[in-house]
Amino acid sequence: MEERLNRVKQQLQQSSYKLTPQREATLRVLIENEKDHLSAEDVYLKVKDKAPEIGLATVYRTLELLAELKVVDKINFGDGVSRFDLRKEGAKHFHHHLVCMECGKVEEIEEDLLPKVEEKVEHDFNFRITDHRLTFHGVCSDCQSKGK
Amino acid sequence: MEERLNRVKQQLQQSSYKLTPQREATLRVLIENEKDHLSAEDVYLKVKDKAPEIGLATVYRTLELLAELKVVDKINFGDGVSRFDLRKEGAKHFHHHLVCMECGKVEEIEEDLLPKVEEKVEHDFNFRITDHRLTFHGVCSDCQSKGK
DNA sequence: GTTACTGCAAATAATTTGCAGAACT
DNA sequence: AGTTCTGCAAATTATTTGCAGTAAC
Numbered sequence: 064m065e066e067r068l069n070r071v072k073q074q075l076q077q078s079s080y081k082l083t084p085q086r087e088a089t090l091r092v093l094i095e096n097e098k099d100h101l102s103a104e105d106v107y108l109k110v111k112d113k114a115p116e117i118g119l120a121t122v123y124r125t126l127e128l129l130a131e132l133k134v135v136d137k138i139n140f141g142d143g144v145s146r147f148d149l150r151k152e153g154a155k156h157f158h159h160h161l162v163c164m165e166c167g168k169v170e171e172i173e174e175d176l177l178p179k180v181e182e183k184v185e186h187d188f189n190f191r192i193t194d195h196r197l198t199f200h201g202v203c204s205d206c207q208s209k210g211k
Numbered sequence: 212m213e214e215r216l217n218r219v220k221q222q223l224q225q226s227s228y229k230l231t232p233q234r235e236a237t238l239r240v241l242i243e244n245e246k247d248h249l250s251a252e253d254v255y256l257k258v259k260d261k262a263p264e265i266g267l268a269t270v271y272r273t274l275e276l277l278a279e280l281k282v283v284d285k286i287n288f289g290d291g292v293s294r295f296d297l298r299k300e301g302a303k304h305f306h307h308h309l310v311c312m313e314c315g316k317v318e319e320i321e322e323d324l325l326p327k328v329e330e331k332v333e334h335d336f337n338f339r340i341t342d343h344r345l346t347f348h349g350v351c352s353d354c355q356s357k358g359k
Numbered sequence: 360g361t362t363a364c365t366g367c368a369a370a371t372a373a374t375t376t377g378c379a380g381a382a383c384t
Numbered sequence: 385a386g387t388t389c390t391g392c393a394a395a396t397t398a399t400t401t402g403c404a405g406t407a408a409c
Contacts, residue, residue, distance in 0.1 A: 360409105361408105361409090362407105362408090362409090363406105363407085363408080363409095364405105364406080364407075364408085365404105365406070365407090366403105366404100366405090366406100367402105367403095367404100368401105368403095369401085369402085369403105370399105370401070370402090371399080371400070371401085372397100372399080372400090373396100373397085373398080373399095374396080374397080374398095375394105375395080375396070375397090376393100376394085376395070376396085377392105377394085377395090378393100378394105379390105379392100380390085380391090381388105381389080381390075381391100382387105382388085382389070382390090383386105383387090383388075383389085384385105384386090384387085384388095
């Protein structure tokens with residue numbers, strides 16, 4: 064946790080940004096809820112528990128900043144809300160998601176499934192890929208067994 | 212064009228919906244701009260040219276209805292706007308997109324690149340896939356040559 | 360001391376909803 | 385007649401921005 068914060072701190076300072084208490088609190092929430100896919104509002108509420116004086120606008124600004132630095136990825140599952148997902152340290156690409164259409168659960172796939180596909184796309188379309196978003200919609204295993 | 216409208220009309224009627232003049236005008240705009248990725252507002256403006264009395268709320272309601280029937284797919288490229296993309300007739304899955312981070316251009320990939328990946332995911336995660344969203348971020352060939 | 364950062368409130372933007380009337384079956 | 389559909393205006397929701405004060409280097 065602490066090492067991770069420090070690395071982000073260095074990243075911030077390299078771009079002459081500061082790791083303020085508000086930003087630190089926001090980062091801690093993101094790290095503690097790494098497996099979730101929190102909206103800005105969700106993050107705000109959790110940060111407020113620790114630092115009640117923080118404003119929602121600051122959370123938005125911090126999340127935007129972290130997205131710029133590629134510390135988090137911003138993703139949208141189709142409800143009108145942006146969600147923020149901590150990027151695995153050192154990961155070149157954003158991980159993939161499985162969204163269950165029945166219960167809404169979101170699972171993560173860490174393994175990069177796309178290298179071959181990306182090779183083909185870069186070649187066929189002469190497009191230099193820097194990142195991707197891959198989300199599968201379907202029915203999770205729990206809902207499959209329930210649904211019978 | 213007309214056959215295509217008729218097929219959607221039948222789809223609507225199967226679910227006891229009607230193909231009203233407003234819905235038809237909206238569909239025509241979508242078909243005429245098949246290669247674009249129009250927002251609800253974009254669609255509204257284009258429909259208004261033909262049928263000035265139509266309301267924005269009706270366009271939203273129509274697009275939502277068409278998404279439900281899988282005539283269009285709703286997609287979000289990260290700006291805060293939903294875009295609506297006509298699904299190729301008979302296509303089982305949503306096609307893929309290349310979004311250029313420099314100029315914002317969006318290209319489509321019709322070929323389904325994911326059957327092998329999906330097989331693996333269904334097996335490894337016991338997840339029944341019904342659809343997917345795959346978008347690549349990067350630099351298109353035009354911007355690559357300009358950028359030199 | 361200067362520049363970056365924050366909280367608050369107000370502004371903006373996208374989308375949804377309530378409702379009374381119109382249209383289709 | 386009964387239901388579905390529409391336009392309008394108002395409401396809601398998510399996000400952004402202006403600004404005056406605060407904190408960090």
